[in-house]
C-alpha cells in the first residue's frame with residue numbers, strides 16, 4: 173500500500189477507483205474488468221444481484237469473493253427511505269453483519285436523479301443503526317454538508333445522471349462541496365471516459381465510483397485499465413499542484429538566458 177491511501181470509515185484502501193458490478197455480459201467479464209480496474213471496493217445492487225439469496229443460481233460471491241474485495245451493497249432501484257433502509261438491513265444479514273454500504277434513493281426511473289429528502293431520512297436511520305454510509309447525492313453543497321452532519325462516511329455527488337456518460341457537468345459545485353466537507357468526496361455516476369475521472373481527481377475528489385463507462389465500453393477490460401490510470405494520474409496531478417493559468421506567458425518554455433556562449 174502507498175502512503176496516499178483512500179481512508180473511509182477508518183479503513184485504508186490503495187485504489188481510489190470504486191466500481192460497480194452490473195451491466196456486464198457475465199460474471200467472468202465482470203471479474204476481468206474489475207481486475208483491470210485495480211479497484212478494492214465494488215458495489216453490489218442488492219435487489220438485482222445474486223449474493224446467495226437465490227440458491228441454485230450463479231452467485232457474484234463465487235467470482236468476486238469478499239475475501240478479495242470490499243463489498244459495498246447499494247440500494248439501486250429504491251425510491252423511498254423505507255425501501256432503502258429495508259434493503260440494507262437485508263444486505264447486512266446476507267453479508268455477515270457487513271456495515272459499509274452505499275445509500276442511493278432515486279427520484280424517478282427516467283432520470284435516476286437522487287431524491288435528497290428521502291436520502292436524508294434514510295441516512296439518519298442507517299447511521300443510528302450503526303451503518304457506515306457512503307451516500308449518493310446531488311451536487312448540492314448544502315445537502316452534502318447536511319449528510320456529513322448526519323454522520324455519513326463519504327459524500328458521493330453525481331458528475332451527471334447515472335448511466336449518461338456525460339461527465340462532470342458542474343465542476344464548480346463539486347469545488348463548493350470539497351471546500352465544505354471533511355469526509356471523503358467521491359464522484360459517483362455519469363463518468364463517460366477516462367478524462368472525466370482524471371478531472372474529478374484533479375479537482376481534489378478523493379475517489380471516483382463508476383459502472384456504465386466501463387461495462388458499456390466496447391472493450392470493458394481495456395476501459396477499466398484506462399480508468400485506473402486516469403484516477404492515478406489525476407490524483408498525482410492534484411498532489412503535484414498544477415501551474416497557475418495565465419492568458420499569456422511572459423516566459424518562454426525554453427529560456428535562453430544563462431545558456432553557454434551568451
Ligand SMILES: CC(=O)[C@@H](O)[C@H](O)COP(=O)(O)O
Nearest residue numbers: 192334335361362382383384
Ligand atoms: C454502480 C453504482 O453504484 C451506480 O449506481 C452508480 O451510480 C454508477 O453510475 P454510472 O453507471 O453512471 O457510472
